[in-house]
Ligand SMILES: [Zn+2]
């Protein structure tokens with residue numbers, strides 16, 4: 558999974574819903590204490606500590622756009638993670654350049670609204 562971390566208004570429908578769904582799907586990895594090493598290195602793809610906060614930001618934008626949302630997200634216990642994993646920070650610059658190169662609609666949104 559991959560969290561984009563950018564302003565949710567800049568994500569197209571597919572990437573907004575995709576990030577939201579993956580946050581829900583990934584939760585069991587924390588509950589089961591699976592290794593998340595490959596989500597943190599070499600590129601930070603998730604921010605475990607901010608999962609709930611990010612989920613709620615995405616949902617706010619989903620509701621603004623009239624999409625449905627039913628399942629709340631409960632922040633899992635993360636105390637088993639080392640601090641470098643638990644408090645990892647994704648790079649917004651990497652997210653922006655990846656989205657611009659792989660998605661026309663995200664690229665249009667990012668270009669028109671931010672830069
Ligand atoms: Zn949700």
Ligand SMILES: [Zn+2]
Pocket residue numbers: 568569570571572656660661662663664
């Ligand atoms: Zn997109």
